[in-house]
Every structure is written in structure tokens, then in C-alpha cells.
Amino acid sequence: MAHPTRMVQPAAPLTAAGDLHRQPTLVPPVDVAQLGPVLGVETSCDETATAVVDASGIRANVVSSQIPIHRRYGGVVPEIASRHHLELVLPVIDTALNEAGLTLDQLAGVAVTRGPGLIGALLVGLAAAKAVAFTQQLPLVGVHHSAGHVYANFLAYPQLQPPVVCLIVSGGHTELVYIPAHGHFELLGQTRDDAAGEAFDKIARVLGLPYPGGPALEALASSGDPQAVHLPRALLPETGHGRSDPDDPDSISLDFSFSGLKTATLQVLSSPGAPSAADLAASFQQAIVDVCVTKTIAAAHRAHVHTVLLAGGVAANQALRQQLAAACHEQGLQLFAPPLSLCTDNGAMIAAAGRYLLAAGQRAGWDLDADPNLPLTTRWYSKPDPST
Amino acid sequence: MMRSTWRVIALDTATDRGGVALVEAPRAEPAAAQVVASAWAERGGQHSANLLPLADSLLAATGWKPADLDLVAVTTGPGSFTGLRIGVTTAKGLAYGWRKPVVPVGTLDVLAAQAGWSLAPVLPGLGAGWGEQERGDGRFRVVIGAALRSRRGEFYVQLFELPPQPLPLALPALGEPQVMRLADWQAAGVAAGESDALDVSSSNGESLLVMAGEASLCRQLRGLWPGGRGRIGHMELRWAGEGWNEWDKPEPGTVGRLAVAQVAAADPGGAADARDAYSPLTVVPRYYSRSEV
Numbered sequence: 001m002a003h004p005t006r007m008v009q010p011a012a013p014l015t016a017a018g019d020l021h022r023q024p025t026l027v028p029p030v031d032v033a034q035l036g037p038v039l040g041v042e043t044s045c046d047e048t049a050t051a052v053v054d055a056s057g058i059r060a061n062v063v064s065s066q067i068p069i070h071r072r073y074g075g076v077v078p079e080i081a082s083r084h085h086l087e088l089v090l091p092v093i094d095t096a097l098n099e100a101g102l103t104l105d106q107l108a109g110v111a112v113t114r115g116p117g118l119i120g121a122l123l124v125g126l127a128a129a130k131a132v133a134f135t136q137q138l139p140l141v142g143v144h145h146s147a148g149h150v151y152a153n154f155l156a157y158p159q160l161q162p163p164v165v166c167l168i169v170s171g172g173h174t175e176l177v178y179i180p181a182h183g184h185f186e187l188l189g190q191t192r193d194d195a196a197g198e199a200f201d202k203i204a205r206v207l208g209l210p211y212p213g214g215p216a217l218e219a220l221a222s223s224g225d226p227q228a229v230h231l232p233r234a235l236l237p238e239t240g241h242g243r244s245d246p247d248d249p250d251s252i253s254l255d256f257s258f259s260g261l262k263t264a265t266l267q268v269l270s271s272p273g274a275p276s277a278a279d280l281a282a283s284f285q286q287a288i289v290d291v292c293v294t295k296t297i298a299a300a301h302r303a304h305v306h307t308v309l310l311a312g313g314v315a316a317n318q319a320l321r322q323q324l325a326a327a328c329h330e331q332g333l334q335l336f337a338p339p340l341s342l343c344t345d346n347g348a349m350i351a352a353a354g355r356y357l358l359a360a361g362q363r364a365g366w367d368l369d370a371d372p373n374l375p376l377t378t379r380w381y382s383k384p385d386p387s388t
Numbered sequence: 389m390m391r392s393t394w395r396v397i398a399l400d401t402a403t404d405r406g407g408v409a410l411v412e413a414p415r416a417e418p419a420a421a422q423v424v425a426s427a428w429a430e431r432g433g434q435h436s437a438n439l440l441p442l443a444d445s446l447l448a449a450t451g452w453k454p455a456d457l458d459l460v461a462v463t464t465g466p467g468s469f470t471g472l473r474i475g476v477t478t479a480k481g482l483a484y485g486w487r488k489p490v491v492p493v494g495t496l497d498v499l500a501a502q503a504g505w506s507l508a509p510v511l512p513g514l515g516a517g518w519g520e521q522e523r524g525d526g527r528f529r530v531v532i533g534a535a536l537r538s539r540r541g542e543f544y545v546q547l548f549e550l551p552p553q554p555l556p557l558a559l560p561a562l563g564e565p566q567v568m569r570l571a572d573w574q575a576a577g578v579a580a581g582e583s584d585a586l587d588v589s590s591s592n593g594e595s596l597l598v599m600a601g602e603a604s605l606c607r608q609l610r611g612l613w614p615g616g617r618g619r620i621g622h623m624e625l626r627w628a629g630e631g632w633n634e635w636d637k638p639e640p641g642t643v644g645r646l647a648v649a650q651v652a653a654a655d656p657g658g659a660a661d662a663r664d665a666y667s668p669l670t671v672v673p674r675y676y677s678r679s680e681v
């Protein structure tokens with residue numbers, strides 16, 4: 001080789017990393033209906049999902065599910081999930097753009113789930129979303145995963161407007177939130193132990209059903225008698241009330257607890273003369289549905305809203321949808337639940353939530369990071385200061 | 389019109405140090421690749437937050453435009469699984485958006501190349517040249533063992549040949565990276581010369597195995613090597629010690645230079661033809677884990 005390699009001294013770091021961490025910024029808000037197409041990226045658990053959503057709705061919605069891969073292990077294996085997300089995320093971004101007939105530079109922004117979820121899984125979606133946004137200098141926002149579930153409703157029903165109360169029931173969450181305005185979440189109640197979907201999954205596993213347990217348990221329950229086995233419903237008394245009275249909504253805490261129900265169900269299973277699996281599944285499902293319905297109606301009354309939303313993976317459950325709809329109807333409340341395709345994790349719901357954040361003027365920095373325990377009820381954005 | 393140089397943006401987040409470099413190389417003379425700018429942060433837990441701001445600041449400081457770039461280079465392993473995924477996914481996303489190829493670079497190749505540059509001026513001072521140069525009673529072969537700690541008390545090691553001067557940009561590897569425990573290393577040392585994994589023998593006598601990488605690991609590995617003289621005669625194990633091996637961690641600048649070397653070797657005509665081989669849709673990390681997970 002003609003030219004001997006010279007030693008190159010490493011350049012000193014240009015900037016201390018601490019200085020690079022820009023604060024999220026606000027730009028003047030625009031009407032969400034004026035906003036161009038937004039790419040949504042979701043990798044918090046076992047679906048690698050992307051979508052393009054514009055003012056007219058979903059332009060593309062691509063979900064590459066890893067469920068068949070994780071089924072072998074009976075649950076999500078984080079390292080395996082992260083590896084699959086890495087392999088899939090750019091191809092599904094590419095597919096979504098192709099289906100939407102758009103190129104990256106035609107987007108008005110990129111929205112990505114930044115928490116909560118599996119940290120390694122979140123980091124992959126975040127790295128991909130940030131990098132593609134960076135290449136075109138597109139506006140970027142981080143979205144709370146549960147907020148995405150809630151916004152599946154605003155995506156599916158464009159006429160829907162806050163204020164609303166939403167029951168979020170998923171594999172990792174059981175929450176009642178009050179949404180006074182777009183992007184604002186006030187926590188009314190949450191689970192003290194298992195999430196509803198988690199309870200479904202655990203009982204499904206002991207019944208020998210495949211992962212994910214929720215849909216399998218619902219299918220089994222459809223041939224069972226929901227009144228066959230008596231199981232406890234933990235209504236929990238509200239602070240200041242000695243006990244909870246089902247007829248007095250104010251006496252009922254809006255928090256949830258499913259561990260007692262889980263234990264009781266396991267006891268029935270192991271006791272002599274156990275009922276049929278279908279009867280037990282139906283009774284277990286009914287107990288969860290009863291608690292969710294009672295507390296959601298109580299929450300709607302306390303928040304003085306007329307509209308109730310259902311969101312999250314468990315919102316795909318037909319018994320919950322039908323019985324909550326009936327109870328809302330009886331109380332003069334309007335219930336919205338996303339179509340089944342938008343109940344489980346998808347990129348469209350993240351793009352939909354992201355659109356409201358982008359329209360409100362929120363912009364994340366390139367240092368946007370994952371937060372596996374991101375709280376829902378911190379304000380997503382503060383109102384722009386009118387003096388500036 | 390094609391510029392007369394290659395321009396590379398290189399990312400590395402394989403270890404606790406995470407950084408970005410911009411590298412430029414004459415197409416006619418890839419070995420003269422130079423690091424134009426480089427920056428890194430020594431905080432492993434913050435690669436996700438640091439990486440793009442570092443890239444942003446380097447591009448701004450140099451005035452390089454995305455259109456000027458020919459390649460996106462990234463260390464693909466071994467290394468921290470999460471770190472590799474952040475670097476590789478970021479590289480894929482950048483390359484996808486800019487329509488450039490992704491060039492995967494081995495982390496241990498980077499350590500070995502850096503050790504080679506460190507050793508070049510020092511080895512004659514040790515009383516010998518290297519390669520085919522005479523040293524006392526015989527010929528003297530230098531092998532570089534690049535090592536990197538993994539979690540769970542294991543480490544990765546890969547051997548490289550240090551060929552005679554002038555040094556090439558990338559050192560030729562002697563086999564693939566291995567995942568080892570300390571006991572494996574000790575056993576390999578005893579069997580050195582017989583096992584394929586650690587064949588550092590020379591045809592007629594003396595070899596020098598120089599460990600490259602994090603000082604504490606290299607010191608430990610040196611201590612476990614069975615004596616200065618193994619079954620292959622006058623083999624000696626040294627550690628490229630503190631003070632003269634300043635490059636004990638991978639540097640993004642080296643990643644960029646090795647990417648140039650790789651593409652130049654694979655594609656003497658220019659980077660354009662490299663696109664299919666290095667598609668951002670298909671490049672993945674190399675985990676080198678013992679078990680699947």
C-alpha cells in the first residue's frame with residue numbers, strides 16, 4: 001500500500017452529552033384537521049406496528065405480530081421480542097409508506113410509543129422512528145402507549161369530543177381516566193395489583209389455554225354459564241366510606257383489585273368437584289366485567305360526563321363491550337369502543353394520538369428516550385404561553 | 389458527478405462509550421481515510437438519548453449535508469445487546485431515510501485495528517520488528533487478541549494477524565469472535581497451537597500475542613495464560629498496557645475507517661454498487677451469544 005496509515009488522534013468530544021439534551025419545545029398550534037400525514041410507530045410489547053394517519057383517517061396500518069413466536073414460551077420473552085422488532089421495524093415502516101403511497105418527505109411528522117412497555121422493545125421502535133424523522137428533519141413526538149389506546153376511539157369516531165371518561169383495560173393497565181380536553185389525562189382510579197388482561201392471561205394459562213389468554217378464555221367462556229360459579233367482585237370501599245354499596249356509586253372506590261378473584265378462581269380449580277372449564281371461564285369473565293361496568297358508570301357520574309370510552313386490548317372482549325354498552329344506555333351515557341382491529345396494539349392509534357400532540361405544537365428533541373414506567377397522567381404538554 | 393472522496397457517518401454503541409464520527413477517504417486511496425470529526429459520551433445507559441444529538445452536532449459543525457454522505461457505518465457486535473440494537477436500528481433508519489448503504493463493522497475488528505495503530509510505533513522499541521523481520525534466533529509473529537467483556541462473567545475474543553508494515557486499515561481476522569469464560573481461556577492457552585480457535589503458532593519459533601481491549605480484562609486474561617512459554621515454543625503473551633494503548637474502547641472514527649476499507653475491498657468501483665449488499669432493511673446485529681437468548 002502506497003500510503004502508510006497515519007495515526008489519527010481521537011478528536012475530543014465536541015460537546016458534553018449533558019448539553020445535548022434539548023428540552024421538548026412548543027411551536028404555535030394548528031388545527032389537527034390541517035395537519036398532513038403522520039407516521040406512527042409502536043413496539044412496546046410483541047407487535048411491531050406502523051401506520052400512516054392523515055386528516056381523512058387511516059392511510060395504512062401494518063401490524064407484524066410476534067404472537068406465534070412467543071406462544072412457544074407461554075408469554076413474551078423480552079430479548080426475543082427486541083430482536084424481532086429490530087428485524088421488522090424498518091420493513092414495516094417501508095410497507096406502511098408504500099401502502100399509503102407516500103415517501104418520508106411527504107409526512108407532517110412522526111409519532112412513536114416511548115412508554116410504558118418493555119424497555120428493550122421500546123428502544124428499537126424509538127431508534128427507528130427518530131432516525132427516519134431525523135433524515136427529513138420531521139417533527140417528532142413521543143406518545144404514551146395507553147394514550148394511544150384511548151385515541152383509537154378519536155381515530156375511529158371523528159365526531160367524538162372531550163370531555164370523556166375512559167376505561168383502559170389491557171395486558172399491563174387497568175385505569176379509569178378523565179379526559180377534560182385533548183392530551184389531558186386525570187387518573188380517577190387504577191388497579192392495585194393485576195391488570196385485567198393480566199388476570200385473563202393468568203387464568204387462561206392454568207386452564208391450559210394458549211397465549212395470549214384473553215381471546216382464548218373468551219372463546220371458552222362463550223359455551224359456559226356465567227352464573228355457574230360464585231366468584232368475588234372486589235368493589236373496594238371509597239375512602240371515608242366504611243364499605244362499598246353497589247347501589248351508591250359514591251361509596252365505591254374507582255381503584256381495581258383482581259388478585260382476590262384470581263386466588264378464588266384458582267381455589268375452585270383445585271377443589272374437588274371443580275366445575276367445567278367453560279363454566280369457570282364464563283364465571284371468571286363475568287366477575288371482571290361486573291367490576292369494570294360498575295366502576296366505569298360510577299366514574300362517569302363522578303366526572304359529570306355524558307360520554308364513556310373503552311380502550312385497550314381487553315376492549316376486544318365482547319361480553320365487556322355488550323354489558324358496558326347496555327349499562328351506559330340505561331344511564332343515558334354514550335359508549336364508544338374502537339373496532340376490534342384497533343383494540344390491540346397498532347401504529348394507527350399512536351399516530352392518531354401523536355397528531356393531537358403535533359397539532360398542539362409539541363415537538364420532542366432528538367434525545368427523546370424510552371421510559372418503561374411512563375406515567376399517563378403527567379400533562380403531555382402545557383398550553384403555549386400566550387405572552388410569547 | 390461523483391465526488392473524489394467517500395464520506396461516511398459512523399455510529400458505535402456497542403460498549404459504554406457511544407459515539408458518532410464523520411470519516412472521509414479518497415476513493416483512489418481508501419487507506420488514507422481520515423476522521424474529520426468525532427464525538428462520544430461515556431454513558432452506556434444513555435445511548436438512545438445521546439446518539440442523534442451527537443450526529444446532529446457533528447453534521448452542523450462540519451457543514452456536511454446528508455446528500456454528501458455515501459455510507460452509514462455501524463458496529464454490529466459483539467457488544468451489549470441493547471446498545472447494539474440502538475446503534476444498528478439508528479443506522480438502519482438513517483440509511484433508509486437517506487437511501488444509503490449500511491456497512492456493518494465488527495466491534496473486535498475495531499479494537500484490533502486500534503491496537504495495531506498503537507503497536508506500530510512501539511513494537512520496534514520492544515526489541516523486535518514484526519512479521520517476517522528477524523529477531524535474534526528466529527522469526528517473530530505478532531497476533532492481536534481483541535477482547536471485550538460481556539455480561540454474566542463471559543467475554544468475547546477474536547484473534548487478528550498483525551501483518552508486516554505498512555499496516556492495512558483493517559487487520560485480517562484469524563477466525564470468528566468466540567464467547568468464552570475465563571476457564572475456557574485458560575484451557576485454550578494450555579492447548580494453544582492445537583486448537584483452531586487460538587492458533588497463534590508461528591512456523592519457526594516465536595510469537596507474541598498482544599491483548600487489546602479494556603485494561604482490566606486484558607490484565608486478567610494475561611494473568612491466566614499458562615506462563616510466558618506455552619507448548620508452541622517461545623510464545624509470549626503481553627498486554628498492550630496503559631499509557632501506550634489509548635484506544636482500549638471502540639472509537640466511532642475507527643468504525644468509519646474500517647467501513648471504507650470494507651467497501652473499497654468489496655466494491656472498488658464506488659459505493660453505489662454496495663447498496664444491495666448493505667441494505668438498511670436487512671442488516672442485523674451479530675450477538676454471538678452462547679445460547680439463543
Ligand SMILES: Nc1ncnc2c1ncn2[C@@H]1O[C@H](COP(=O)(O)OP(=O)(O)O)[C@@H](O)[C@H]1O
Nearest residue numbers: 170171172197212213214215312313314316317
Ligand atoms: N377478547 C379478549 N378478551 C379478554 N382479553 C383480551 C381479549 N383480547 C385481548 N385481550 C387481552 O388484552 C391484552 C393485550 O392487550 P394490549 O393492549 O396489547 O396490552 P398491553 O398493551 O398492556 O400489553 C392481553 O392481556 C390479552 O389477553
Ligand SMILES: [Mg+2]
Nearest residue numbers: 170313344345
Ligand atoms: Mg397495548
